[in-house]
Each structure stands twice: as C-alpha cells, then as structure tokens.
Amino acid sequence: MNKRSATWGQSLLYTFWSVIVFGLLYPLMIAILAHYLMPIQADGSLIRDKHGVIIGSSLSGQLFTKQGYFHSRPSAAGNGYDPTQSGGSNLGPTSNKLIETTRANVLHLRQENPQAPATIPADLASTSASGLDPEISPEAATFQLARVANATQLSGTQLRALIQLQTIQPELGFIGEPRVNVLKLNLAVQNLIFCTHLPRDCRTSVK
Amino acid sequence: MSWTGWLQAGFVLLIIILATKPLGSYIAAVFAGERNVLSKLLRPIEHGCYRLCRIDPQREMLWQEYGGAVLIFSLVGCGYLFALLLTQAYLPLNPQHASNFAPDLAWNTAVSFTTNTNWQFYSGETAMSQLSQMIGLAWHNFVSAATGIAIAIAMIRGITRRGIATLGNFWVDLTRALLYLLLPLSLIGALALCWQGVPQNFHRYTQITTYEHGSQLLPQGPIASQEIIKLLGTNGGGYVNANSASPSENPTPLSNLIEMVSMFLIGAALTYTYGRYARDQRQGWAIFVAMAILFVAGFASVYAAEAAGNPIVHQLGVAGGNMEGKEVRFGLPGSALFATMTTDTSCGAVNAMHDSFTPLGGLVLLLNMQLGEVVFGGVGSGLYGILLFVILTVFIAGLMVGRTPEYLGKKIERREVQYAILAALVVPIFALLPTAIAAVLPSALNTLGNAGPHGFSEILYAYSSGVNNNGSAFGGLGPNLWWNLSLSVVMLVGRFGIIVPALALAGSLANKRVVPASVGTFETCSPIFVLLLIGVILIVGALTFFPADALGPIVEQLLMQKGTTW
Structure with missing residues (x-):
C-alpha cells in the first residue's frame, strides 16, 4: 500500500x-x-510584395482564376485553399463523388485550355492531401502554357524558359519530385510583363 | 514506377542501416548507466530529477512493480491532458481563442495521446491552443515514446539477464530515454525541420491578402519542436489537420526525408541494443533483417499500386499514377514510402491521405498495422512486439522438432507461451469485434465518408489503427459519441493489453536458469529462423484478418478494375 x-x-x-x-x-x-x-523560416516563410504587404507564404498555395495566371491544383481545404481547414477530399478510388468531381475538373481544364495536350497531368485534375499544395508539376505548368501566353501576350518560348527557370529539381536528383511553385511562377510572369513594357526600369525582384 | 523512386527508398534504408550500430550501442550504454558523450551535461539534470521526484535510482523493480509504475504514470498523464483540454480556453497562449473541448472528445484525445496512438478527431489548427499543443500533446509525445522505450529495455533485460529477477527501475529508464535519447535528437531535428521551413514561433495566425485579393489565415505556432518528436517518438499527431501533408509541417522533400528517417531511427537502433544485451549481435541483426524484408515488400506493393493508378480516372483522360490526396513535392514514391513507414511503425503521421490510396495500396497499409506494427515498429513497442513473435516462433519451431523450445538459453514453457498468445490475441479481437459492431450500427455508419466496400474499409482501418496505437486514419469518419468512446477503449486495450503480458513474460524469463546450448539447440540467428519468424508474423496476422480484408480493400480492387463505383 x-x-x-x-x-x-x-x-x-x-x-x-x-x-x-x-x-x-x-x-x-x-x-x-x-x-x-x-x-524567415521560423516566421512562416512569408512572401511580401514591393510595398511590404504579405501576399502569401511558401507554406500555402492560393487560388488563381484569371486566364493570365497559372492555376493551382483543385483544393478540398474548406472552400478552397483555406489554411485553417487543411485536408484532402478523403474520397476513395471507387467513390461516385470522386469520379464526378474529377470529371468536372477535366471538363473545366479542357474548356480553359483548348490548345493543351490530349492527356491531363494527374496532379492538375486531383485534389492534394493538404488542400494547400503550393506547387504543380512542370507538366501541369506546361499544360497551361498556351492559355497564359494568349492572355498575357507573352511568347510560348519566353514562358517555357520561365517554367524551366522556376522548376525546383529533386535534391541529389532523387529526393522528391520536380515541381513549380505557382505563386512564384505567377510573380515571375508579372515581372516579365513589366520588363517587356519598361525594360530600363526592370528589376528582377523575384527569383 | 521510376528508378529515382526506388533510389529514394534505398537511400532511406541505407541511412537506417548506417545509423543502427552507433545509435544502438549508444542506447545500450545509456541504459546500462555507463558514461557517454552527454553524461557531463545531462547527469546533473538526471540526478536533479531523481531528487525532486523522490526516486531511488538504485532500486530495481520486479515486473509487477515496473508495470504498476507504467500504469499509474500513464493514468496521471491521461487525466492531466483530459483536464487541460477541458479548460484550455481559460489558459494563456491561446491567440486564436480555441474553445474548451467537449468531454467525450477530450477523453478520446487524452487516451489517444497517452497510448502513443495520436488518433485525431479534431483539427489542430482551429481546436487547439498553442499551450495545449506544447504542454499537452508534445509533452505526451515525449513521455509516451519514452515509456515505450523503457518497456522495451525492461523486456530485453528480462530475456537476457541471468539470475536476477528484477527488470530495472521504470523511472530511471524513463528519464534516460527522455534526456539522453529523445531530447538531443529532437533538438537537432527540430532545427533541421525549421531550416527547411517549418515555423517555430508564438505569433497569432498571419493574415494574408492573396494575389487575387482573397484572404487567408496562415497557422503559426511552435510547430517544428512538436513535429520532430511526433516522428521520432512514432506518435503521429499533427499540429494541423492535414498532418505531415501540410507544407507547414513538411515543406520540402528534404524535410520529408528527415521525417521518414526519424520514424525508423530508434526502432531500428533498438535491435542492435538488443544484440548488445544478448552478448550476440547476430540475434539483433536477425530481427533487423526480418523487419527490413517486410518493409521492402510493403513499399514495393504500395508503390506499384499507386503508380498503376485508378483506371476509372484514366478513362476520363487523366494520365499517370494516383495523385488524389497526394502532394506534388513528394509525388508517388515519397508518398508511398512515407505511408509504408508510418504503418510499419506505430507512427500514424501521414503525408498523403490514405483514404484516397488505391484499394491495393490501402490494403498493404492496413496489413502493416494488422501484423502488429513490428516492422521496426513504434519506439520500444516495435521491439517488444516482435520479441513476442520471436517467442512464438521458437515455440512453434520447438514443436516441429519435438524438443523443449529455448531462447537464448532459457526454456520457453507453458507460462511464457500463454503470455505471448494473450498479447497476440488482443490485436485481432479488439480490431475485429468493434468493426463487426460498427458495421451494423447506424450511428457509426451515418458518419462514413464513403459508401460500398470502401466504407467498410474505413471502419476496419479505424479499429486496426486504434488497437495498434497507430493513429492514422482513412479520414472519412466523422466524430461522435460512439467513435470517441469505442476507439478510446480499443486504444487502451491495445496499449496496455500488450504491455502487461510483455512485462509478465519478461519477469518470468528473468529468473530462469540458463541451460548451455547443445547441438540440438535451434539457432535463432540463422536465415531459416528469419524466414520462420516472417512466416509466423504473416500467418498470425494475415490469416486472422484475411476474411475482413477481403470484404473491404480486396473486393474493392476487383470492382475498381471493372469500373464499379458507389
């Protein structure tokens, strides 16, 4: 006791x-x-614009809808890209809802990208695990290339080079997958438009 | 499948193989109380703790006393977290004004973290205060992991000691696991993760005005410090809802690598520690090899299934493997590898949503848990789990040749086999019975996120995960009273229903006389033994669960090939 x-x-x-x-x-x-x-990392890898306003974070993807922007993957986090409701669709492979959602995604992608290649990259048609995936595969970026080129009046060659420049390669060649951060790619596109119009004032503020 | 994917898996295994000997011998030195590199720094803290808590470090315990201390300490920790969650709204460090938990959810969460399960029926980013995350969840991550390690060491002592009836002192083992092992590894790992981008601060959530003028609220907090121990201690409870899939917890492939290695690190090293105690390293390596074979087989199956993808989705004009519920930076191999390792161990962290895996991929994850999570396993629990299988294997081998089975010179008799069988029965009984009940219970069925065989898989996965203290989920379940209470019971039985027989078995072996080996002694470090051990693990685990698995993932895989949906 x-x-x-x-x-x-x-x-x-x-x-x-x-x-x-x-x-x-x-x-x-x-x-x-x-x-x-x-x-920088300790405070959440925040991304600011020229005026210091916080416009994003490397830790969260964003919704892009305009034709001139590269778009992110579909998101199941809240109403889409809500970092306080992170999560996936949790739909199984034989779920009606999954197939219907994917069918709708495919239709939407086809309508938006009439000149795109025949097959759609898997990541672009599916929701990510966190609903916050900030990145897409280089194939998914290339899939949207013609649309962005039309809307921004930039040439396909310019955009192709930009995608290549923005592609992060796997560490040591085999840890992880090649990928492009969508927000950073869009910032680079905007920078390129800015440079084309005002070449002298051009500063490469975005890597 | 790509060769880079295989290279990544090989690289992880290589790191584990290289780390096993140095870390394993360090652990052996720590628990023997020998001088080591950190002694100078940590010994004063260690002895300060003994003085403060009125612990006599010299006093050894019999198995009953050792187990009693484990149970009472766990009970205190469980009550503490329960009280904390019920009152967090009144406490400081709550910048987002998280409210108090409802009692049944608080109870489920308290049990879940006490038992090293970390099943989560709440969303961390909205439901938890920063204080609760730190002093409640992260603290439990440390002590429940250290408790597992302590029990593994006690079991090793019981098997390898000669002429001593005691198993060591629980408080001393607990303290040494915390201070010498988990703390230094966590310090290094947390900084490494932070370097890769995991936040560590005490800020309010950050308001972001997105590029298209939308609004986002980015979670902040002490995430890195909690993230690393969640994996090192094979706990698995995420700071945010999406767990290690969220860029806040796992931002890069390199952080993913750190997290994967962390899951296996201690479990693998303990096999070497075991060999050291047994005065025969081959005994430890035999167990390591059996585990490694099961790991590689598991990864290969999951990777192949996910790379093959979903034929119904392919028909819509989508190319490639199954990326639903996966992140681009990890891709198929990084997700398949993480998922295999998190179910091999009792971790349960996820970097991809298991619910959305192909049926075959999901089946392997389910099986990994149903086999008892003995593939490197939870820290400590993996080793004492597989040692129970080793005892069974020795017994079965003894029956086959008609000799009294013995292990490391100690006779395995009726009592030892009874304890091992008792532990082996806990998992199937407490996974399958509640699954059967929930499959006909409206309040359980109403919350399922998927219909058809996949819905059944969700139930089976939940209880397999609960009883093995894994904590990963086919996420489609909605929390309600039934799930909160039934899973809490299953988690408690799954944890302590194995710990008590394991300690009893250790206590019973500790006191046995050692008989010298003869020509007839069955070698327990030969390739034949390794194969036999794998066979016993597969037969006990797979055959018990096969009928249930056939109703879930197996039938779903066949129907998916036909294009049937629900």
Missing part, C-alpha cells in the same frame, strides 16, 4: 518537472534559436 501511494506521488512530481522541461523550455529554446538562426 505504501509503495503504491509513493508511485502516485512520483507520477505527479514527474509529470510536473517533465512538463516544464519538455512542454515549455524545449519549445522555447527552439523558438529562440530559430528566431536568430533562420528568422
């Missing part, structure tokens, strides 16, 4: 000290170190 009540006391005291060390001191220490070593 004595031994057991001692165990209760030990458990309570142990919970107390370990909560302070692992629940408070440890995250605090990481936060302080991260703040000084890598402030």
